[in-house]
Amino acid sequence: MAKKLTTTQLLAIGALAALYTILSVPGAIVAALTGISFFSAIANILIIGIMYPLVPLLFKRIGAVTLWALIVGIIFIPLPLGGPPGFLPKVIYMAFWGLFADFIYLLFKRSEKISAILIGATQIGLGGIITVYLWNFLGAPKLADQSAAVATPLFIIAGSIVGGIMGFIGYLIYKKLENTALAKRIQI
């Protein structure tokens, strides 16, 4: 049976969600400036590419990044991030990306480096295509059209490369934190 999340892990997830929100503010400004929410993801490529691979590595458990992304989605509700302000399906949208990162981590958890690179690459590169289908599925065809206009094959290839690099940076950051008492505490 899977162990339940401890108080320390729950609070660390909450704190990392707050950190991600603050680091995503530049993307919110870009999205507000253009009125196209997908641009917030492009502006935040650095943060998305680092944070999504980092969270599963820090917690070393399946489900942590899904919960983290779900909380990020809830915090994003009044902000122009992940979708227009007040648009509730973006909570599900964000949770999906957490679930997706969890899935990749589950598949490749034997090699932390590969899982980090793949999470970064898929979140940004492949994310372009998935976003279109996901917004259509969530009943937001306008957002799907906006994403489709941006997600060209060139974007997907370039995004995958950049995402992979960011994932690797995320892995290097994790390596710096791996042996700290804090990392050990949240992994218990």
Added chain:
Amino acid sequence: MIKDFYIQESSPLHSLSFWTKFFCFLLLFPLAGFLAPPFLLPIIIAIFIVLLILSKINFNKFWGLTKIYFIPITIGVIILSLFFSLGSLGQRLSEGIILALRFIALIAFGMLFSMVTNPIEIPAGLLRAKIPHKYGITIMVSFRMLPLISQKIKSIIDAQKARGASFKISPQLPSHVIALMVPILHSTLETSVKLSDTLISRGYNPDGKITIPPQKIKIADGLTLFLSIFVLLISLVK
């Protein structure tokens, strides 16, 4: 950051139930704003102005917090409409203005929600909706930590700059990002671990029972819900 949006006042809007505010300001009114035919948009904006007056929030304060969204969105949407919409220049311009108004209504209600909802109401509202308190606590921690982490990031950036770090695009950027992210993450996790130690020492158990303060639904809640549902229904009539 979000905590900074909350404006403490004693108004009918502030005293509404969390779920009334959540459904009306984040779902029903914004949805009406997007679905309403253009002639109904001024009515929705008028309703918003009435609600803003009822909230006792100073208009200048509201404008100060929202202009960063309103001005770029209005300009951006109109410019994009001029480029991408079909029809004559006048039609494209009016389409851009209508779309900008829809976005403004959406953001205005979202901001009003943030301004009249104390972050502490969010986990309490989630607890009342029978969402396990351990997740409610996690969300509350996230909201509460926003200003704290924001300050810490600022001081870490200042400290790194004082040591000669530069965050311009260069081949050294990855190492500078790592040099910045490691202390930021360490500081964030340290704060959360300290907080969890405090909670554990006070006997908090994420899987145990917790007492939730009761909340009654008032007449004002019913009226606000009725108004928002009515506006949404009228918006659906073509």
